[in-house]
Amino acid sequence: MDYVNGPGRNHLFVPGPVNIPDQIIRAMNRNNEDYRSPAIPAMTKILLEDVKKIFKTESGTPFLIPTTGTGAWESALTNTLSPGDRIVSFLIGQFSLLWIDQQQRLNFNVDVIESEWGQGANLDILASKLAEDTAHTIKAICIVHNETATGVTNNLATVRKILDHYNHPALFVVDGVSSICALDFRMDEWGVDVALTGSQKALSLPTGIGIVCASPKALEASKTAKSVRVFFDWKDYLKVYKLGTYWPYTPSIHLLYGLRAALDLIFEEGLENVFARHARLAKATRLAMEAWGLKNCTQKEEWYSDTVTAVLVPPNIDSSEIVRRAWKRYNLSLGLGLNKVAGKVFRIGHLGNLNELQLLGCLAGVEMVLKDVGYPVKLGSGVGAACAYLQNTTPLIPSRI
């Protein structure tokens, strides 16, 4: 399969899985070991404490499950809800669509609030549903913090305000797969009951750990929730946490070492600096997009995502051709448009362990591909706009000050 190799590095700009830094690759380059020895439980204990920091929770209980984001969804739902429970879920793009499909297949009664793709969750409709629901038939609100397909970030603080305004006890369940560790996420402050992410996104690890964090209220709900769960049962984890052995089955040992290295990198940079870096790279990407004369799929600034930008292309251009050519000619991996926006958008992922000059490489590649497909772009326009902004705003590297 020589044809997949290109000279130099692949420029990986899909919005997950993302680049894995050398420090993480090296930390995972090791033999298997006995997870029942004292070493793995000791490491796990500290990892569980440290992982709470990326959720900004003190009261939450984390689970490091050998799974992907989809499994983390299932863990969140089946541990807290019973078949037939009414849940309110927002449909705003491909990942919220897939989650809703899972919710329906798990036999929940899903009350879907749909928005045009490119818009955020319609919180006015949420408010009216909660206002009407004086009998508290709604058991959970499920929301994707950052819809990776359209580059839309929802405002979770507002969801909490609305729940509090109506004094509604529904569980607040959040998919933070493409947000946690890149966008500010405040589990305790926003009263999130279950939050989840996947290792291959902002943590910059390989795919394979679904991190789920449960509030005390969610743990309480899990005692009476009747959904069938076996592999994902929090009870099995809680039992071994108490015993101090930490694992109900074989953990992904290499990923645990990787997670240790990932958290060390994030803490060394500083979580707030990580958020600021994501905001800076996202802004530079949007400035480049504007300089190319292209529009954001995300319709309002309040929803702009700092982890992924979905760029709309003119109707005479097929965005899949842009993605295909970028990979074939420039060794640049961009995100395809998915489902309703297939052919209409391409996505630039700017999340994880990534810096300014890497992003500029991607933006230069996009410019060349745009020219390849016949879009009248002025070469250097987007790169110039991004450079001008980054030159003014890039701080010294925190660990080198």
Ligand code: PLP
């Ligand atoms: N949720 C969001 C927001 C995602 O972006 C993704 C994947 O990209 C998923 C869930 C599903 O995660 P996974 O593919 O790891 O199962």
